[in-house]
Amino acid sequence: MGRLGVLLLNLGGPDKLEDVRPFLYNLFSDPEIIRLPSPLLQAPLAWLISTLRAKKSQENYKKIGGGSPLRRITEAQGQALRSQLQQNGRDVSVYIGMRYWHPFTEEAIAQIKRDNIEELVVLPLYPQFSISTTGSSFRLLDRIWKVDPDLQKIKYTVVPSWYDNSGYLQAMANLIATELDRVKNPSAAHIFFSAHGVPVSYIEEAGDPYQKEIEACAALIMQRLNRTNPYTLAYQSRVGPVEWLQPYTDVAIEELAQQGVKELVVVPISFVSEHIETLEEIDMEYREIAEHAGIETFARVPAPDTDPTFIQALADVVVKALNDRPKLFSETIQPQKNTKLYPQERWEWGMTQSAEVWNGRLAMLGFLILLLELWLGRAQILQ
Numbered sequence: 001m002g003r004l005g006v007l008l009l010n011l012g013g014p015d016k017l018e019d020v021r022p023f024l025y026n027l028f029s030d031p032e033i034i035r036l037p038s039p040l041l042q043a044p045l046a047w048l049i050s051t052l053r054a055k056k057s058q059e060n061y062k063k064i065g066g067g068s069p070l071r072r073i074t075e076a077q078g079q080a081l082r083s084q085l086q087q088n089g090r091d092v093s094v095y096i097g098m099r100y101w102h103p104f105t106e107e108a109i110a111q112i113k114r115d116n117i118e119e120l121v122v123l124p125l126y127p128q129f130s131i132s133t134t135g136s137s138f139r140l141l142d143r144i145w146k147v148d149p150d151l152q153k154i155k156y157t158v159v160p161s162w163y164d165n166s167g168y169l170q171a172m173a174n175l176i177a178t179e180l181d182r183v184k185n186p187s188a189a190h191i192f193f194s195a196h197g198v199p200v201s202y203i204e205e206a207g208d209p210y211q212k213e214i215e216a217c218a219a220l221i222m223q224r225l226n227r228t229n230p231y232t233l234a235y236q237s238r239v240g241p242v243e244w245l246q247p248y249t250d251v252a253i254e255e256l257a258q259q260g261v262k263e264l265v266v267v268p269i270s271f272v273s274e275h276i277e278t279l280e281e282i283d284m285e286y287r288e289i290a291e292h293a294g295i296e297t298f299a300r301v302p303a304p305d306t307d308p309t310f311i312q313a314l315a316d317v318v319v320k321a322l323n324d325r326p327k328l329f330s331e332t333i334q335p336q337k338n339t340k341l342y343p344q345e346r347w348e349w350g351m352t353q354s355a356e357v358w359n360g361r362l363a364m365l366g367f368l369i370l371l372l373e374l375w376l377g378r379a380q381i382l383q
């Protein structure tokens with residue numbers, strides 16, 4: 001067997017407040033997040049949205065210590081996975097490739113080439129597949145691979161999703177059980193799965209399997225937990241005025257409070273590490289909504305991070321991938337080129353949702369006309 005590598009994929013997050021705007025620019029430049037009819041408009045739109053969102057986003061990162069912990073935790077997961085595989089008799093090098101911030105996927109690939117890796121497992125740190133996360137990273141890697149003959153010599157395989165892996169389900173069930181046993185009434189507390197949302201158009205127009213995998217994942221975790229507590233699945237972190245997967249987490253929490261639920265145990269399920277959407281959105285924003293609505297206990301299950309059962313599960317996923325038939329980037333789900341993907345930003349000066357959409361469209365139009373005029377003016381000067 002040749003030199004073996006594991007490439008862990010994640011989204012990336014700003015390490016410090018100055019990184020927030022360029023990080024958002026990278027995110028909104030991705031046609032897998034927002035796709036416009038003309039690729040030429042992608043960069044101006046990304047600039048506009050990242051500039052409008054940066055201040056609010058920076059305030060949130062400030063509340064969790066001034067930056068995302070994602071890099072630190074992902075590196076710790078990488079080291080733990082390497083040790084685990086070594087204990088299981090496999091000597092591997094582990095690389096981290098983030099989609100929108102350092103260490104970028106391109107940096108990881110350059111290192112993989114320098115290390116002369118001959119066999120590679122590409123493992124996204126998202127248990128469920130979405131075209132906006134794993135799909136986007138696979139598309140990037142596919143493009144990099146196609147133009148690089150050295151990479152084409154590497155025998156690689158990808159793991160599109162692993163939400164049904166037995167060890168992962170066990171790790172989640174253990175983490176939930178520990179948190180449940182701390183509340184006042186462990187057998188009656190309501191278990192609340194909060195998944196990251198995506199716009200409905202991703203599912204209905206682009207064929208994203210994300211919702212199906214999330215629903216199956218929550219049901220499998222409940223089966224493994226083997227308790228009779230009631231549970232709800234809802235979706236958090238929506239951006240902009242288009243329709244995202246429902247029920248929305250904030251609305252669902254209020255409804256449960258109205259039904260008389262007093263104890264909530266919140267389980268983040270699209271993430272395997274703590275980051276802004278667990279530490280700020282769940283722990284601060286949703287907690288406040290819950291307490292205001294009359295929920296007395298708002299407990300949150302920690303993300304798996306470097307939990308030993310979870311790391312063993314990742315090691316099992318790697319070994320299985322090595323033993324299975326290799327799976328290529330091109331074999332995974334990809335949206336059609338003409339699929340509309342645009343979870344527009346919420347424009348702050350809008351009065352109602354539809355006014356916001358139109359304000360946004362008008363602002364965009366004005367901005368594009370301005371760009372066009374600048375460009376035409378420049379073209380005239382050059383003539």
Ligand SMILES: C=CC1=C(C)c2cc3[nH]c(cc4nc(cc5[nH]c(cc1n2)c(C)c5CCC(=O)O)C(CCC(=O)O)=C4C)c(C)c3C=C
Nearest residue numbers: 011012013014057068070130132196198239270275276343
């Ligand atoms: C605008 C559309 C977005 C989609 C679709 C989306 C899907 C999606 N994202 C994650 C996981 C993460 N997202 C993170 C940050 C983040 N995501 C968006 C937007 C979309 N995400 C924004 C604007 C941001 C920046 C933060 C903010 O301004 O709110 C992160 C990094 C968090 C960190 O700690 O830095 C992760 C991880 C999933 C799993 C997902 C779809 C399944």
Ligand SMILES: [Fe+2]
Nearest residue numbers: 011196237277
């Ligand atoms: Fe996100």
